[in-house]
Amino acid sequence: MSGDAEQVMIRLGQQAKNAAKVMRMVDTQAKNRALELAAAVLRRETAEILAANALDMKAADESGLDAALKDRLALNADRVDAMAEGLTQIAALADPVGAINDLVYRPSGIQVGHMRVPLGVIGIIYESRPNVTADAAALCLKSGNATILRGGSEAIHSNRAVAACLRRALVDAGLPQDAVQLVDSTDRALVGALLQSEKYVDVIIPRGGRSLIERVAVESRVPVIKHLDGICHVYIDASADRAMALNIAMNAKTHRYGVCNAMETLLIHQDAIDSVNAIVKGMLDKGVEVRGCEKTVAAAGKLDVKVANEEDWATEYLAAILSIRMVENIEQAMDHIGQYGSGHTDTIVTKDHDAGQRFLREVDSSSVIVNASTRFADGFEYGLGAEIGISTDRLHVRGPVGLEGLTTEKWIVMGHGEIRE
Amino acid sequence: MSGDAEQVMIRLGQQAKNAAKVMRMVDTQAKNRALELAAAVLRRETAEILAANALDMKAADESGLDAALKDRLALNADRVDAMAEGLTQIAALADPVGAINDLVYRPSGIQVGHMRVPLGVIGIIYESRPNVTADAAALCLKSGNATILRGGSEAIHSNRAVAACLRRALVDAGLPQDAVQLVDSTDRALVGALLQSEKYVDVIIPRGGRSLIERVAVESRVPVIKHLDGICHVYIDASADRAMALNIAMNAKTHRYGVCNAMETLLIHQDAIDSVNAIVKGMLDKGVEVRGCEKTVAAAGKLDVKVANEEDWATEYLAAILSIRMVENIEQAMDHIGQYGSGHTDTIVTKDHDAGQRFLREVDSSSVIVNASTRFADGFEYGLGAEIGISTDRLHVRGPVGLEGLTTEKWIVMGHGEIRE
Numbered sequence: 118m119s120g121d122a123e124q125v126m127i128r129l130g131q132q133a134k135n136a137a138k139v140m141r142m143v144d145t146q147a148k149n150r151a152l153e154l155a156a157a158v159l160r161r162e163t164a165e166i167l168a169a170n171a172l173d174m175k176a177a178d179e180s181g182l183d184a185a186l187k188d189r190l191a192l193n194a195d196r197v198d199a200m201a202e203g204l205t206q207i208a209a210l211a212d213p214v215g216a217i218n219d220l221v222y223r224p225s226g227i228q229v230g231h232m233r234v235p236l237g238v239i240g241i242i243y244e245s246r247p248n249v250t251a252d253a254a255a256l257c258l259k260s261g262n263a264t265i266l267r268g269g270s271e272a273i274h275s276n277r278a279v280a281a282c283l284r285r286a287l288v289d290a291g292l293p294q295d296a297v298q299l300v301d302s303t304d305r306a307l308v309g310a311l312l313q314s315e316k317y318v319d320v321i322i323p324r325g326g327r328s329l330i331e332r333v334a335v336e337s338r339v340p341v342i343k344h345l346d347g348i349c350h351v352y353i354d355a356s357a358d359r360a361m362a363l364n365i366a367m368n369a370k371t372h373r374y375g376v377c378n379a380m381e382t383l384l385i386h387q388d389a390i391d392s393v394n395a396i397v398k399g400m401l402d403k404g405v406e407v408r409g410c411e412k413t414v415a416a417a418g419k420l421d422v423k424v425a426n427e428e429d430w431a432t433e434y435l436a437a438i439l440s441i442r443m444v445e446n447i448e449q450a451m452d453h454i455g456q457y458g459s460g461h462t463d464t465i466v467t468k469d470h471d472a473g474q475r476f477l478r479e480v481d482s483s484s485v486i487v488n489a490s491t492r493f494a495d496g497f498e499y500g501l502g503a504e505i506g507i508s509t510d511r512l513h514v515r516g517p518v519g520l521e522g523l524t525t526e527k528w529i530v531m532g533h534g535e536i537r538e
Numbered sequence: 539m540s541g542d543a544e545q546v547m548i549r550l551g552q553q554a555k556n557a558a559k560v561m562r563m564v565d566t567q568a569k570n571r572a573l574e575l576a577a578a579v580l581r582r583e584t585a586e587i588l589a590a591n592a593l594d595m596k597a598a599d600e601s602g603l604d605a606a607l608k609d610r611l612a613l614n615a616d617r618v619d620a621m622a623e624g625l626t627q628i629a630a631l632a633d634p635v636g637a638i639n640d641l642v643y644r645p646s647g648i649q650v651g652h653m654r655v656p657l658g659v660i661g662i663i664y665e666s667r668p669n670v671t672a673d674a675a676a677l678c679l680k681s682g683n684a685t686i687l688r689g690g691s692e693a694i695h696s697n698r699a700v701a702a703c704l705r706r707a708l709v710d711a712g713l714p715q716d717a718v719q720l721v722d723s724t725d726r727a728l729v730g731a732l733l734q735s736e737k738y739v740d741v742i743i744p745r746g747g748r749s750l751i752e753r754v755a756v757e758s759r760v761p762v763i764k765h766l767d768g769i770c771h772v773y774i775d776a777s778a779d780r781a782m783a784l785n786i787a788m789n790a791k792t793h794r795y796g797v798c799n800a801m802e803t804l805l806i807h808q809d810a811i812d813s814v815n816a817i818v819k820g821m822l823d824k825g826v827e828v829r830g831c832e833k834t835v836a837a838a839g840k841l842d843v844k845v846a847n848e849e850d851w852a853t854e855y856l857a858a859i860l861s862i863r864m865v866e867n868i869e870q871a872m873d874h875i876g877q878y879g880s881g882h883t884d885t886i887v888t889k890d891h892d893a894g895q896r897f898l899r900e901v902d903s904s905s906v907i908v909n910a911s912t913r914f915a916d917g918f919e920y921g922l923g924a925e926i927g928i929s930t931d932r933l934h935v936r937g938p939v940g941l942e943g944l945t946t947e948k949w950i951v952m953g954h955g956e957i958r959e
Contacts, residue, residue, distance in 0.1 A: 138876070142900060215899065221921065227910050229920050234902065236932055319932050340761060340933045361955040368957035455559070477950050478636065479563060481655065489648050489953025498958070499650050499949065500642065511657055511740050512761045513934040516949045528920065528937045529898050532910025534782040536789035537919070 122306035123313075129265055129298050130317025133238040136295040137263035141235045145212040147290060148259055152208035155286035156201040159251065162282050163197045169278035170247065177271055189245040190272055200251045200279070203503065207255045210502040213521045214261045217529065226535045231526040235261035237319035239523060240311050241505075242267045242333055244325035247275035253322075254283050254297045256505045260523040263296045265318065267311055269325075270303035277301060312337040322518075324506055342518060345509045346433045346459035347377030349491045352450040352476070354467035355388035361488065362389070362466040366396050368490040369464065371403045375435045377507060378462050378484075378494040382430060383441045384450045390416050390443065397422060397441070405437045412443035430457040447472055451479055458482060461509055462494040462516075483509060483516035543727035544734075550686055550719050551738025554659040557716040558684035562656045564713060566633040569680055573629035576707035577622040580672065583703050584618045590699035591668065598692055610666040611693055621672045621700070624924065628676045631923040634942045635682045638950065647956045652947040656682035658740035660944060661732050662926075663688045663754055665746035668696035674743075675704050675718045677926045681944040684717045686739065688732055690746075691724035698722060733758040743939075745927055763939065766930045767854045767880035768798030770912045773871040773897070775888035776809035782909065783810070783887040787817050789911040790885065792824045796856045798928060799883050799905075799915040803851060804862045805871045811837050811864065818843060818862070826858045833864035851878040868893055872900055879903060882930055883915040883937075904930060904937035 159166070170192040177187050213233050220230030239262045241253045250266055257264035268276040280299035287294045300307050312321065315338045322342050323333040330343050351369050353362045369380035385393060393416040400407050401421060408425035409417065422441070429440040430453070444450045447465075454463050462484040465476040473487040484494040494516065496504025501519025508514050514522035580587070591613040598608050634654050641651030660683045662674045671687055678685035689697040701720035708715045721728050733742065736759045743763050744754040751764050772790050774783045790801035806814060814837040821828050822842060829846035830838060843862070850861040851874070865871045868886075875884050883905040886897040894908040905915040915937065917925025922940025929935050935943035 141902065223919065223921055225914070225919060227914055227919070232898065232906075335759070338756070340931075358955070364955060364957055372958050473952070477653065477952075481562065482948065484949040484951060485653075486951040487953060489951055489956040490958050492958035493646070493648055493951055493953070493956065494949070498644065498646060498648070500644055510761075511946050515946055525932050525936055527903065528905040528915070530905060530907040530910055530914055531894070531898075532908060532914070534779070534785060535910040535914065536785055537793050537911055537913035 122304060122310040125302070125307060126310035126314050127317070129300065130238070130314045132295040133263040133265050133298060134317050136293040137235070137237045139293050140258070140263055140296050141214070141237075141261045143261065143292060147292065148212065148261070149208040151258060151286055151290035151292050152204045152255055154289050155251075155255070155283050156204040158282040158286050159197060159201040159204070159279070162278070163194055166197055166275065166278045166282070167192055167194070169274040172274040173272055182271060186245055186271070190247070190275070192247060192275060196248065200248045203248070203252055204255045207259050207503055210259060210520060212259065213524050226533060228531040230529055232529045233521070233524050234527050236523055236525050238263050238265065238317055240265045240267065240314070240318045240321040240339065242308060242311070242321060242323045242325070242329065244269040244329060245272055247272050247279055249324060250276045250279040250299070251283065252503065253324075253505055254280070256503060256520060257523060258296060260520045262523055265298050265300065265311065267300040267308060273303055309336065312339060315339045322506060342506070342508050342514060342522070343510055344377065344507050347379070347461040348381050348431070348433045348457060348459040349378055349462045350382050350384055350454050350458060351380045351464045351466065351491060352384040352447070352454070353386060353389045353392060354447060354465055354469060354472050355386040356468040356472065357389055357392070357466040358468060359389070359392050359395070362392055363395050363399060365464065365466055365488070365490050367399050367403070369492060370400065370405060370439050372490070372492050374437050376492070378491050379435070380491050381432065381434050381440065382457070383439060384444050384453055385413070385441065386447070386450070387412070387443050387445055393417055393441070394420070400439055403437070405439050407439050407441060409441040410443055413441045416443070433459070447475065451476065454480055454482070459509060461507070462486065462491045464489065464491050483507070543725060543731040546723070546728060547731035547735050548738070550721065551659070551735045553716040554684040554686050554719060555738050557714040558656070558658050560714050561679070561684055561717050562635070562658075562682045564682065568711060568713065569633065569682070570629040572679060572707055572711035572713050573625045573676055575710050576672075576676065576704050577625040579703040579707045580618060580622040580625070580700070583699070584615055587618055587696065587699045587703070588613055588615070590695040593695040594693055603692060607666055607692070611668070611696070613668060613696060617669065621669045624669070624673055625676045628680050628924055631680060631941060633680065634945050647954060649952040651950055653950045654942070654945050655948050657944055657946055659684050659686065659738055661686045661688065661735070661739045661742040661760065663729060663732070663742060663744045663746070663750065665690040665750060666693055668693050668700055670745060671697045671700040671720070672704065673924065674745075674926055675701070677924060677941060678944060679717060681941045683944055686719050686721065686732065688721040688729060694724055730757065733760060736760045743927060763927070763929050763935060763943070764931055765798065765928050768800070768882040769802050769852070769854045769878060769880040770799055770883045771803050771805055771875050771879055772801045772885045772887065772912060773805040773868070773875070774807060774810045774813055775868060775886055775890060775893050776807040777889040777893065778810055778813070778887040779889055780810070780813050780816070783813055784816050784820060786885065786887055786909070786911050788820050788824070790913060791821065791826060791860050793911070793913050795858050797913070799912050800856070801912050802853065802855050802861065803878070804860060805865050805874055806834070806862065807868070807871070808833070808864050808866055814838055814862070815841070821860055824858070826860050828860050828862060830862040831864055834862045837864070854880070868896065872897070875901055875903070880930060882928070883907065883912045885910065885912050904928070
């Protein structure tokens with residue numbers, strides 16, 4: 118790590134820690150006011166933000182950034198407005214901070230419970246999309262945290278413009294502007310320095326492609342909440358309602374292809390082999406390439422099903438490709454999910470109560486679903502309001518991460534002079 | 539890392555992962571039966587365990603291990619019986635696994651909630667006390683996890699004997715014996731290999747001295763739940779009942795000196811200066827060395843109070859030493875705690891409702907207490923039954939860690955054929 122990067126990060130870290138001390142005590146109204154002001158500033162400064170974005174787009178053209186990344190990078194008036202609207206929606210969410218739970222009397226006479234409190238300082242490392250600057254900062258702000266944002270170098274001008282709006286709003290709301298800080302440099306050593314800042318930063322949340330996430334996971338001395346693969350399954354049980362199974366399979370695969378909670382592999386009980394034809398036909402009609410095990414290929418008859426290999430089961434396509442495997446029973450389905458799945462989201466379609474309950478209990482994924490599309494694994498659908506990401510980790514928070522995932526609990530004790538005997 | 543150590547740890551890790559897959563599905567009755575059997579085996583094998591312990595004690599004599607460590611290492615029939623009794627108590631605790639919470643209907647029609655599930659594979663790295671082998675393994679077992687135990691080399695024979703009893707009981711209960719594995723070697727490279735086993739181990743819990751904890755925190759690529767310092771405070775507010783304040787201060791300091799939740803610094807509101815004399819006298823009578831700020835020294839008159847320096851405020855004595863500081867108001871008390879405290883446990887003694895509520899809200903420690911001794915920060919006192927340790931981290935679990943801290947939650951969804959529109 119270069120000494121300069123370390124110095125920059127110590128300064129940002131200390132400023133964030135000081136801001137966090139204030140932010141954790143700020144009441145809900147003041148935080149909401151800051152978010153509403155930020156939305157207004159973003160709208161007011163649209164022209165300035167778009168001008169900054171144009172600089173990034175120009176650099177992207179020059180460096181030959183690919184089309185998908187350029188689409189993520191691009192802002193227009195609608196996208197800026199959507200960013201502002203997002204802040205307003207976060208202002209409308211319930212504030213988790215300060216909630217007291219499970220307060221009980223103990224035999225000693227003391228009353229013991231939990232109080233929900235902010236995590237402290239949250240580092241966000243992300244790529245391309247400048248709207249993450251606003252979304253992530255707003256979620257951290259609403260949950261009483263300070264945040265250090267490190268966006269991709271390709272979006273530096275856009276991120277700078279958006280972060281400036283948020284900081285202006287914080288000042289206008291009478292809150293510390295260092296509650297939102299952008300690492301205002303494209304020096305890659307700063308990412309390394311941020312990952313070594315365990316003295317100042319309580320958690321790092323990386324958002325982006327797999328290589329980014331893996332680098333962060335390997336290098337970080339700060340705890341990380343991360344999202345790796347989403348190899349999601351739908352399992353059609355023998356007893357499944359066939360129309361429901363078709364409907365769920367189509368939605369899970371074709372609603373959106375590039376999302377982490379899309380189905381990648383369909384497992385079908387051999388007694389539900391009669392459902393293969395309609396599903397394969399439906400997928401092909403939507404332009405989905407289908408790869409199946411031998412039995413599936415046979416069952417599909419003349420329909421165009423390619424032969425799936427071992428690698429298919431372990432692949433997150435994020436594309437219009439589906440693998441299908443026939444299984445002998447629910448155990449084999451759950452074994453397949455355990456072996457090839459990524460612990461993200463898995464669905465069973467069944468009419469059998471015991472099979473459904475067993476799947477819920479035994480499948481070890483962050484979301485386990487009976488009779489609904491995998492696409493429901495989402496912060497909005499689960500009622501979190503907005504999400505900062507989806508965790509495929511096991512510690513602290515699993516699945517969609519909303520405001521509560523950005524907080525922790527402390528123990529509180531109320532006594533009447535009690536001492537330990 | 540040596541290749542050999544890595545190979546050993548891959549084998550242990552795979553075995554643990556396989557055992558964890560079984561353990562997470564085992565019902566409460568079977569887990570309790572294994573614990574009861576383990577208690578019986580420990581009692582039956584007392585002679586063998588003591589013979590193994592004698593080998594460790596002999597080696598400790600030869601290597602000149604200090605008296606305190608030798609006391610921790612030593613077993614006798616009573617200590618083995620206490621170990622067995624501990625297992626029986628853990629069997630009696632409620633099983634957190636499988637509990638479903640917060641199940642609500644969403645506007646889409648799906649029902650969403652959480653199910654509590656085991657963390658998976660837990661690595662425990664500890665020193666000296668062989669009873670940790672039984673305690674930690676039993677807590678992990680009851681919470682449906684597999685555990686890899688790495689005790690201190692000075693206790694290797696004792697730990698081996700205790701672990702053998704637990705593994706025998708697992709087999710007798712029809713459960714996988716690899717649910718409890720001891721790293722059966724004193725090779726230090728194995729600790730390094732365990733800390734790099736993020737593929738197999740879900741969390742590491744180090745228990746021991748500060749240097750062990752710090753090594754683990756720095757080196758580990760597996761998430762760590764750890765306990766660092768316990769610089770705990772009692773703050774006597776202006777309005778405090780003087781008899782209660784004296785009582786709590788004496789208990790917090792003198793109930794036990796070497797524990798993490800003992801008071802190290804007493805803060806006294808300047809309007810409660812009248813309480814100084816009785817407290818200092820009480821401490822001196824108990825043989826506690828008192829170090830005070832200038833005002834405290836002056837208020838103590840002829841009583842023997844040494845002058846405290848800056849270093850005193852930042853020191854966890856773990857000994858019969860107390861520092862006392864006079865403060866102008868509650869803000870100064872909370873600032874002191876924020877600056878010098880370790881975020882472990884802090885108490886206010888007050889009759890003022892607002893002051894008590896403010897202290898609860900604003901002090902950022904894992905336990906914040908009104909009108910009770912800091913000594914209550916403990917798994918048994920909080921109703922957790924037994925604790926695997928106290929976390930001074932912020933993520934996942936804070937304060938005393940019981941069975942629930944060894945679990946996580948997954949999302950469960952029950953639908954009726956719902957799809958995302």
